[in-house]
Amino acid sequence: MMAGNGEASRPAGGGPARHIPVLLPEVLDALGAAGGETVVDGTFGAGGYSRAIMERGASVLGIDRDPTAIEAARPLVEEMKGRLRLVRARFGELDAVVRREAPEGRVDGVVLDIGVSSMQIDTASRGFSFQKEGPLDMRMGADGPSAADVVNHLKAGDLARVLSFLGEERQAGRIARAIEARRAERPFETTLDLAALVGRVVGRKPQDRIDPATRTFQALRIYVNDELGELVRGLAAAERVLRPGGRLxxxxxxxxxxxxxxxxxxxxSTAPAGSRHLPDVQHVAPTFEARNKAVAASEAEASANPRARSAKLRAAIRTDAEPRGGGSGESPFDLPPLAELPQSRVTR
Structure with a gap:
């Protein structure tokens, strides 16, 4: 789950080109942004989507929880002369941000590029990559437990559940037990230290296309940053702030x-179905109109940018129905409860 929300030829903060926005033409087509409109880029990253949206005449309210992304974008903010506003926040809070920053508290579009950004993966000191030596961190923001806190203190059974669900790792139990045994001798501190242990436990066959540590690192990153819960909250927040006809x-x-x-x-995008056994079910109008089926990257894009290979785009258009609510803590998406790390175990 590696996002590519970046800019290939003109990075937001200047310097060498490193980041390629994934599915950029498809995103722009689905948004249909035009002059006079306001679009929320809820995962600003390196600003690739935002710049392209502004080049079509729209204004952008950019949100990112990563302080380094906000700082790197200052030159772009100045260049756009008032058409780009940046707020450091989680995109699950975008409704509160919009109420504070946008006229009338409504916007014409919301775009979300889920996952870790290219610049986070590529910076070893952030601790996201199992291929580069760095501290075992993985936090997109600057607070909360790190990945080191999780692997060094979460109970083996709880850790196995995290790896199994969030990483879809079939050997989650073996990995968790091996982590528990090793940390009794000395704690995990670096990315390569953890990756090496997982590699020994899982093994790697010649035909394997991915590194054996891939799923473990994915699971830890999603857990540390509460990415699935954030996604649920972000979708519900988008429903609340989009104007009728606005695009998600x-x-x-x-x-x-x-x-x-x-x-x-x-x-x-569908009204809840009634039942002959429950004839008085109240009708609830659809809040969205589904625009299309999932769109995947073309062979050419996937070849040019490997991080686009697994990308999928889904889009919908807001109706004039009242939002249905939800997303403020409760989850309608059957996300299983996962153990929380006690605050006493979080390294300050």
């Missing part, structure tokens, strides 16, 4: 995310 566009990078987005759009 979401790019996901693995099946867990895509299933949530698919279910949200399906449920919000």
């Amino acid at each position: 566009v979401v790019v996901t990078f693995h099946s867990l995310e895509d299933r949530i987005v698919k279910r949200f759009i399906r449920e919000r």
